[in-house]
Amino acid sequence: MSVQKRNAQNKARVLILDDEFHVARSAAMVLSQAGYECETCPTVEAALKVLEHKGADVIVADMRMPGMDGMDLLKKVQSKDPDMAVVLSVPLPAAESAKEALRGGAFDCVTKPFDNDELNAVVTRAVEMSALQRENRKLREQLDVASIAAAFIAEAPQSRQLVAMIRRVAPSRTTTLVEGETGTGKELVARMLHYWSNRADGPFLAINCKALADGVVESELFGHEKGSFTGAIRDRAGCFERASGGTLFLDEIGEAGPDFQAKLLRVLEDGEVLRVGGSKPRKVDVRIIAATNRKLRSEVAAGRFRADLYFRLSVIPLRIAPLRERREDILPLAHHFLAFHSTEAGRPLMLSPEAAEALLGYSWPGNVRELENVIERAVVMSGQETLMPDAFAFDDEAGDEDLVQVAAARTAGADSASGSNHAQPAESQDEGTLQAALDRAATVRIKAALAAASGNRVDAAAALGVDRTTLYRLMKRLSL
Incomplete structure (x- = not known):
C-alpha cells in the first residue's frame, strides 16, 4: 500500500503479530481504544501478506514466533520499507533478547x-517516528528531483515550451507519451511529471520494456499467486500493483512485443489487473507515462505497434528535441556538467572560447548524455585548467565532419578579419542559421583543399585532418 494512501487515512495502522490469539486480541483492543486501526496476524507469512496488500504504520511483533x-x-x-517502525515484544526476563532486537534495528x-x-x-x-521518517524521505526525494530538474537546461525556445507543457500536464493523471532520441532525457521528463503532480507521495516505478521477455511479461506486469507456476514460491505483486497510487514509467515502449502490447492495452482499458494464478481482478490506480526513441506512428503504419x-x-504527446536542434542549450549544459564534474575532481576548470566553439559545432548524435560523457572525460583526462578543443574525444565519426566545419568557420572568420581575398559564397555570411554558416565555411575549405591537392581526395582529406570516407560524406551532403 502506498505511503500516500496510508497518510490519507484518519487512523494510523498497527499490525499485531502474535501466535497467542488472546494476547494479540488484548493488544488490539488496547490500541483500538487509543485511536489506532489494528489488525492481528497469527503467523509471519500472514503478516507479510497483509503488509503487501494493506500496509501499516507500525508493527508490534512477538520476538519468538515459530518458524x-x-x-x-x-x-x-x-x-522493503526502511521507514517502518517495528516494536518487538519479549518475555519479561529477556534483557539479552531486547538488546539484540534494538541492535538489529527495532x-x-x-x-x-x-x-x-x-x-x-x-x-x-513509533507512529510519530515512522511518519517523520517518511516525511523526511519525501522531502529528500523532492530535493533530489529539483536538483535533477535543474539539469534540464531550458534556454532554447523548444526547451522552454517543453518545461511549460510539463508543468501544465503534471497535475493530471492523463496517460502521456514522451518521444525523443536516445540520450535526450526522457526519464527525467517522466520524473518531473511525477514529482510535480499530486502523486508525488506515491511510488515512481521505471520499467524497461525491452528487458522484459515475452514469457515473463504477465508475471512482471500483473504479479502472480504462490504456486501458479514452477518457481512461484510466494505471492508477488506486479509492476502495476507496486506503482499503485503513483506513476509507472514504461521506457522503450516501442520495443514491446505483441504479448506485452495486448496485456498493457487491457489494463489501460479496465483499470485492473489479474495476477497469474489468481481468480479475482485487482483495481489499480496508476498513471502511465510511456517513452520511446522510435516514431510510433511509423511503427503503427508498419504493423509493428498496435494502433489502439x-x-x-x-493522449498527451511530449516531444524532446534532439540537442542539435536546440543549440542554445549546448553551452549552458556544458557549463552545468563542467561545474559538477570539476567539483567532484576537486579542481576548477573552464572552457576556452575555442572549446566552446568546438562543442557548438558538433552534431551530438548521443544528445545530452553524450555531452555529459564528453565533459566528464575531458575533466578526467585534461591536465589544464582551461579546456581546449583537443580535450574532447567525440564518440561518433560524424564528429570529424563537425570539427571540419568548426575549423573552416574559424578559418573563414580569420580570413575575413585579415581582409583575405579567398573566394566566399555569394550569400551573406550573416544570413541563415549557424548550421548554414558552418556549411558555407566548410564548402569553401573543402574546395580549397581539393584545389591544392589537384582533385586528389585522399590528399585533400589528409590536409583537412579527416579520413577519406568522412570527406566523401561531407562532399555528398554539401553537393560538391
Whole structure:
C-alpha cells in the first residue's frame, strides 16, 4: 500500500503479530481504544501478506514466533520499507533478547504480558517516528528531483515550451507519451511529471520494456499467486500493483512485443489487473507515462505497434528535441556538467572560447548524455585548467565532419578579419542559421583543399585532418 494512501487515512495502522490469539486480541483492543486501526496476524507469512496488500504504520511483533521469529521479520520489513517502525515484544526476563532486537534495528521493545500504558506509549512514539521518517524521505526525494530538474537546461525556445507543457500536464493523471532520441532525457521528463503532480507521495516505478521477455511479461506486469507456476514460491505483486497510487514509467515502449502490447492495452482499458494464478481482478490506480526513441506512428503504419494502444498512450504527446536542434542549450549544459564534474575532481576548470566553439559545432548524435560523457572525460583526462578543443574525444565519426566545419568557420572568420581575398559564397555570411554558416565555411575549405591537392581526395582529406570516407560524406551532403 502506498505511503500516500496510508497518510490519507484518519487512523494510523498497527499490525499485531502474535501466535497467542488472546494476547494479540488484548493488544488490539488496547490500541483500538487509543485511536489506532489494528489488525492481528497469527503467523509471519500472514503478516507479510497483509503488509503487501494493506500496509501499516507500525508493527508490534512477538520476538519468538515459530518458524520465522521477530528478528527475521524485522530484516524483511527493513529491506522493503526502511521507514517502518517495528516494536518487538519479549518475555519479561529477556534483557539479552531486547538488546539484540534494538541492535538489529527495532524501534523499541515491550515486555509480555503487556502493560497497557507502556504499549500505548511505545506505539505512539513509533507512529510519530515512522511518519517523520517518511516525511523526511519525501522531502529528500523532492530535493533530489529539483536538483535533477535543474539539469534540464531550458534556454532554447523548444526547451522552454517543453518545461511549460510539463508543468501544465503534471497535475493530471492523463496517460502521456514522451518521444525523443536516445540520450535526450526522457526519464527525467517522466520524473518531473511525477514529482510535480499530486502523486508525488506515491511510488515512481521505471520499467524497461525491452528487458522484459515475452514469457515473463504477465508475471512482471500483473504479479502472480504462490504456486501458479514452477518457481512461484510466494505471492508477488506486479509492476502495476507496486506503482499503485503513483506513476509507472514504461521506457522503450516501442520495443514491446505483441504479448506485452495486448496485456498493457487491457489494463489501460479496465483499470485492473489479474495476477497469474489468481481468480479475482485487482483495481489499480496508476498513471502511465510511456517513452520511446522510435516514431510510433511509423511503427503503427508498419504493423509493428498496435494502433489502439498507440492512441491510448499518446493522449498527451511530449516531444524532446534532439540537442542539435536546440543549440542554445549546448553551452549552458556544458557549463552545468563542467561545474559538477570539476567539483567532484576537486579542481576548477573552464572552457576556452575555442572549446566552446568546438562543442557548438558538433552534431551530438548521443544528445545530452553524450555531452555529459564528453565533459566528464575531458575533466578526467585534461591536465589544464582551461579546456581546449583537443580535450574532447567525440564518440561518433560524424564528429570529424563537425570539427571540419568548426575549423573552416574559424578559418573563414580569420580570413575575413585579415581582409583575405579567398573566394566566399555569394550569400551573406550573416544570413541563415549557424548550421548554414558552418556549411558555407566548410564548402569553401573543402574546395580549397581539393584545389591544392589537384582533385586528389585522399590528399585533400589528409590536409583537412579527416579520413577519406568522412570527406566523401561531407562532399555528398554539401553537393560538391
